Amino acid sequence: MRDAVEARDGADMAENQDWRLATLADKKAIEKTPFGEMCPFSSVTQMVAASCETRGDAPAVSFQLKGGPSDRVFTLSYAELWRQVTAFANALHERGVKPGDTIALVLPNLPETVVALLAAQTLGVALPINPLLEAEAIGGILDESGATAVVTLRSFMKTDVPQKVAEALESAPKVREVVQIDLLPYLPALLKPIAAVLRPKSPFPSALHVGDMRKLIKSAPSDKLRFVRDCGPDDIGAYYHTGGTTGSPKLAMHTHRSMLANAWTISRLILTEKDVALVALPIFHVFASYVLTLAPLAAGGHIVLVSPQGFRGDGVMDNFWKLIERHRATFLAAVPTALAALDLRPVNADVSSLRYMISGSAPLPTALFRRFESNTGVRILEGYGMTEATCVSSCNPPDGERKIGSVGYPIPWMDVAICAFDGNGQFSRACADGEIGEICFSGASVFGGYKDPARTAAVFFDRPDAPGRWLRTGDLGRIDSDGYIWITGRAKDLIIRGGHNIDPGLIEEALAEHPAVAFVGAIGQPDAYSGEMPCAYVELKPGAKVTEQELLDFATEHVHERAARPATIQVMAELPKTAVGKTFKPALRKEAIARVFGEALAKAGLEASVSVVDDPELGMCAEVTPTGAFDDAKAKEALDGFARPWRLVS
Secondary structure, rough: OOOOOHHOOOOHHHHOHHHHHOOOHHHHHHHHOOOHHHOOOOHHHHHHHHHHHOOOOOOOEEEOOOOOOOOEEEEEEHHHHHHHHHHHHHHHHHHHOOOOOOEEEEEEOOOHHHHHHHHHHHHEEEEEOOOOOOOHHHHHHHHHHEEEEEEEEOOOOOOHHHHHHHHHHHHHHOOOEEEEEOOOOOOOOOOOHHHHOOOOOOOOOOOEEEHHHHHHHHHHOOOOOOOOOOOOOOOEEEEEEEEEOOOOOOEEEEEEEHHHHHHHHHHHHHHOOOOOOOOOOOOHHHHHHHHHHHHHHHOOOOEEEEEOOOOHHHOOOHHHHHHHHHHHOOOOHHHHHHHHOOOOOOOEEEOOOOOOEEOOOOOOOHHHHHHHHHHHHHHHEEEEEOOOOOEEEEEOOOOOOOOOOOEEEEEEEEEEEEEEEOOOOOOOEEOOOOOOEEEEEEEEOOOOEEEOHHHHOOOOOOOEEEEEEEEEEEEEEEEEEOEEEEEEEOOOEEEEEEEEOOHHHHHHHOOOOOOEEEEEEEEEEEEEEEEEEEEEEEEOOOOOOOOOOHHHHHHHHOOOOOOOOOOEEOOOOOEEOOOOEEEEEEHHHHHHHHHHHHHHHOOOOOOOOEEEEOOOEEEEEEEEOOOOOOHHHHHHHHHHHOOOEEEEEE
């Protein structure tokens, strides 16, 4: 395994020696200087502008329409990137978008997406929106944000994004400007005439002010900004919707300080101007926005967008190793689901350029961790983050000991505490080392709150024993004696399927409409590929009869979000409930773990019983007791693919 420190050359080591992060002592040494004094920038705009000025003709953003190893690559230099950002910000201002206005981006991964993101943060507040959301959800986010402009795709084959945005605008009366990006210039010359003929009609009404991004950039001044925006660290630079693609999204407000504290800090810890980041995660999500886009640009590195759809793009997964070789990629970020899919594909190219990969959004199974490192030579850093902490909150140290299964310790200028709360949700005390409680953060990366103040009050609290504003994550964990954080469960009930957040309420509400169903409890059951899969338990009405397959068919029809449809539905005589009649989901999770692990062992030809206990350090832990023919090695092979801990009981 290559050591990350040795992978840097002598010049980089000399330049970033004070940023070597191997131990908690290194973190504390960095923090001796307050973040506001250490970081030379007051806004993300200043940070990226500085890189553009110093890097000039060096490549900043490259793009492939498809994931083939020899497909055409389009590249923007740093100088051209900043020229386009300046021109687009000026063009939006000329069209009536005022400094401080909210500019929504409903886009896949394109070079224009990066330009629009930076221009929006220069002129006002950027609002990246998941283009896979339905029109109603997009409209709700636009309305809540008060957005006055939207940047999206022009009508094109095989995409319904413009149609959804047009429908969404009916719920967003403040939107006055729509700017379109045409995919036609990225097509091969022979296909352009055909695509132009087959292009669907524009769904936007003629009364709406609609413009073309490329034309606007060409027509606007690009030498300097023609407006004044006094933007400081406390100003809002972005809204990110959180809560998944189901349920009611919340708009998290990111200040320029919190954005810098994530992107600039990550760039100093891990990246240099020699790094090439392969971007296969969607830029509308904070993971790609900060870790894979703003951080590499802050370092003066090169970002490569491998397709508009990222990992889902044509040819990307099958050619991933060849793409790394082609672009000499050094840095990746991914979720365990993507890593599991890549693990099925042999490494058929030279990937020796890889230095670091950050894994987040869901637990990474130990067996997959070891296989991936062994096959690629990349140094995996498991991290933990959330939109409410801008992005990365903690990470295994780049230059120090990585404890597999932990999420390391907080990044510089972030503090963590494991806290206990009373029955009224009030802070009770800080937990001791090794004691499980709720993970809480305080520091420069913590967001500015939700746009709805009523939501904000529920996630922040004050501690009499420690200064600062503390953020409740809703996740349960512990801190070991070395300061490493271990996530043991979730106080909140979100199901995380491959990093995709699913509100169990959507499943429960749909199944509750079935005439035979009395009660429903939806949870995430362990899955070796996605981390978790939605699973539902139902209690039937007295005398009612229905098969599990009939319930699955009903769910397929009534749960409109494909990712939220339950993989299994179990009928129980009575759901476990609390004293007040609420479904007791910890008991359902234990049943699901025991069932899934039991099925995996049986598939491997092993005879064993599985029970689940509450371990003081591991949280819910499966205990496997052999009852007949059994092989320890086969059991390990069958169960190590799951993120949930287990142990053999003799």
